[in-house]
Amino acid sequence: MRPILLSGHERALTQVKYNSDGDIIFSVSKDHVVCAWFSHNGERLGTYHGHQGALWTVDVDPTSTLLATGGADNTMRLWEVKTGKLLKTWDFETSIKRVEFSSDGRQLLGVTEKRSGHLGTIVVYEINPDPEAEQTSEQSLRIVCDESKATVAGFSYMAIYIIAGHGDGSVSQYDAKTGELLYNTPVHEPDMQITDLQWAPDRTYFITSSKDKSAKICATDSLEVLKTYQTDTPLNSAAITPVKDYVILGGGQAAMDVTTTSARQGKFEARFYHKIFMEEIGRVRGHFGPLNYVAVHPKGTGYCSGGEDGYVRVHHFDKPYFDFMYEVEREQANL
Amino acid sequence: QDLAKKNTANRQVVEQRRRLLEEWIAWRKNMIEMLEDEGAEIELNGGVIKMEHDGEVEEVE
Numbered sequence: 425m426r427p428i429l430l431s432g433h434e435r436a437l438t439q440v441k442y443n444s445d446g447d448i449i450f451s452v453s454k455d456h457v458v459c460a461w462f463s464h465n466g467e468r469l470g471t472y473h474g475h476q477g478a479l480w481t482v483d484v485d486p487t488s489t490l491l492a493t494g495g496a497d498n499t500m501r502l503w504e505v506k507t508g509k510l511l512k513t514w515d516f517e518t519s520i521k522r523v524e525f526s527s528d529g530r531q532l533l534g535v536t537e538k539r540s541g542h543l544g545t546i547v548v549y550e551i552n553p554d555p556e557a558e559q560t561s562e563q564s565l566r567i568v569c570d571e572s573k574a575t576v577a578g579f580s581y582m583a584i585y586i587i588a589g590h591g592d593g594s595v596s597q598y599d600a601k602t603g604e605l606l607y608n609t610p611v612h613e614p615d616m617q618i619t620d621l622q623w624a625p626d627r628t629y630f631i632t633s634s635k636d637k638s639a640k641i642c643a644t645d646s647l648e649v650l651k652t653y654q655t656d657t658p659l660n661s662a663a664i665t666p667v668k669d670y671v672i673l674g675g676g677q678a679a680m681d682v683t684t685t686s687a688r689q690g691k692f693e694a695r696f697y698h699k700i701f702m703e704e705i706g707r708v709r710g711h712f713g714p715l716n717y718v719a720v721h722p723k724g725t726g727y728c729s730g731g732e733d734g735y736v737r738v739h740h741f742d743k744p745y746f747d748f749m750y751e752v753e754r755e756q757a758n759l
Numbered sequence: 760q761d762l763a764k765k766n767t768a769n770r771q772v773v774e775q776r777r778r779l780l781e782e783w784i785a786w787r788k789n790m791i792e793m794l795e796d797e798g799a800e801i802e803l804n805g806g807v808i809k810m811e812h813d814g815e816v817e818e819v820e
Binding site for chain 2: 529582627650666722750753
């Protein structure tokens with residue numbers, strides 16, 4: 425099936441997210457606007473206005489009631505999905521690079537940027553799932569990243585840990601109740617920023633992408649690197665597909681960073697790797713600039729990518745995608 | 760002889776994949792058991808919250 429092109433943003437996309445049913449896609453861009461789209465036909469459902477700067481991040485709660493956003497205007501905001509009503513604004517000293525709900529939607533974390541005089545932090549708020557309720561201004565937790573700033577973070581299964589990826593390529597595991605740093609380990613090349621961290625559906629493992637051109641799957645409990653996917657381009661995003669054991673990686677060198685003219689221009693492709701065998705199995709072209717984010721439909725029926733070119737491309741997987749099996753997978757299925 | 764070499768190489772690749780698949784399946788089984796022990800309902804349901812349809816029913820007038 426041909427991809428659906430969502431053209432409503434005027435500037436680069438920074439993050440795209442499906443809701444838990446997979447019928448809605450939320451997108452944020454440097455153009456300050458949050459958009460909601462029907463994933464099956466690409467029709468725009470609505471926009472959320474209020475942010476005064478580039479948006480870096482978006483997440484939707486598991487019941488598709490509340491939407492969280494964060495951006496360069498140093499605010500993290502909470503919206504009612506259905507009405508577009510702004511429910512809460514939390515103000516900070518620096519931009520918000522990442523927001524993410526816990527799996528029960530009762531907690532929301534934000535990652536704040538590091539700037540002169542301000543260390544990067546991870547903040548947590550208790551969330552009342554009722555859109556009519558007053559939301560708290562009190563942080564239930566504040567983690568200060570004094571070693572290397574966090575670039576991405578999220579809650580583990582049952583919100584036992586907060587896992588963060590850092591600017592120095594390391595991954596940290598914090599106690600999500602006390603904020604205590606339990607463990608920090610280099611996962612990617614030193615000083616190669618971790619650009620994305622996405623969970624497996626049950627949050628017992630996650631995938632990170634990095635400017636070091638690789639993506640890795642780590643175990644949530646041990647932070648052990650279980651899988652490595654090596655590419656030839658800096659990566660901005662990595663996602664795990666349910667149903668099929670694949671991962672989708674997105675990235676690409678921005679035009680201004682490409683120094684060699686002989687190099688195949690850009691390499692703006694979504695790359696599919698087999699999750700378990702770590703072998704590349706295919707690429708999908710389309711964007712005219714780096715892929716800044718890839719998100720997978722929660723039922724594994726498709727994916728979408730947000731590009732530096734200002735477009736969201738929504739793909740529905742065809743039958744051959746589901747039929748494809750390695751010989752050893754077929755053996756296993758027939759056991 | 761080349762053909763024999765190729766076959767050996769192929770067999771090694773397949774063996775390696777079989778091993779990786781078995782390892783992965785075993786690890787996943789451990790993780791699922793761990794989640795069951797912890798009573799992680801949402802996680803065991805693939806991250807989706809089960810809606811309670813019995814009990815309260817919302818009435819639209």
